[in-house]
Amino acid sequence: MTVAARKRRLADESDATFDRELDDLPQELRWREWMGRIEAVLFASASPVGREDLARVVGQGAPVEMLIEDIQAEVTGRPYELVQVADGWMFRTKTQFADAIKAAADLGEQSLGFTEMEMGVLCAIAYHQPIDRAGLASIFGKEVSRDLLARLRYKDLIASGPRSPRPGAPHTFVTTETFLVTFDLQSLRDLPDIEITSDFQHAGGSPSQTQDKTR
Known part of the structure; x- marks a missing residue:
């Protein structure tokens, strides 16, 4: 079996065990779970995550953009925001906290x-x-x-x-x-x-x- 075929088989097996639809949950709880999944994926990624990848963790046909809008509204008062960059979305800290980030643990040394x-x-x-x-x-x-x-x-x-x-x-x-x-x-x-x-x-x-x- 080729490497590509093995990857496809593993992906199919993963899809079979991962419950995207959450049909056993009430609509409101299902929506909240989908929001949480998208937020977790974005937090775990250091680069923008595209719509196609985000759609893999929610129900088929679920409105990814609406889920993102709800997440954006929920984090309005936090020191970070969810923004669209390039061909995807990512979390970034707000510019008003840049000095605090640089002052803590020498994080400013990580700049380009x-x-x-x-x-x-x-x-x-x-x-x-x-x-x-x-x-x-x-x-x-x-x-x-x-x-x-x-x-x-x-x-x-x-x-x-x-x-x-x-x-x-x-x-x-x-x-x-x-x-x-x-x-x-x-x-x-x-x-x-x-x-x-x-x-x-x-x-x-x-x-x-x-x-x-x-x-």
Whole structure:
């Protein structure tokens, strides 16, 4: 039996033993149990959980979005919130508690810790993707180091895109789902309106504001 076949069999066996429908419970208790399951799955995940995965723990045809809305209403007064990010949902702490989190147990050391140039390059890739190193060099007026790009790759913020039409077909760079999650974006359409200009040519300076998105 192939690995894929074994995985399918295990999944089928799991579905057979896991009671999704909860038909033996009154409607109100069934709804509460479904809310609890979704909340538990979201708490256990460090990344956004998509609708398809959440639907596996509730009854067939159960309105996942309505269950999420009820959870969101229930946690309104708590220091965290349930938000939609990328193609799923996740819990995150509210920004007003950021200083408290950083002050406790040195949790602030777990931040991504961007340099100014890294942030500038990441911003350029986000707005001009797919873009190769030559394209980045034309924006910054100098070559962007492979080490800097490797650091962004290591943080899973960028990945390889399609080959560039330039001679030699160099690799291009695109942002990842981790990028969306890190900056609380549902999609690239949620990027703020900025213009990537020569402002970046000096160590990745801050871009100027404009009315048009450059992508």
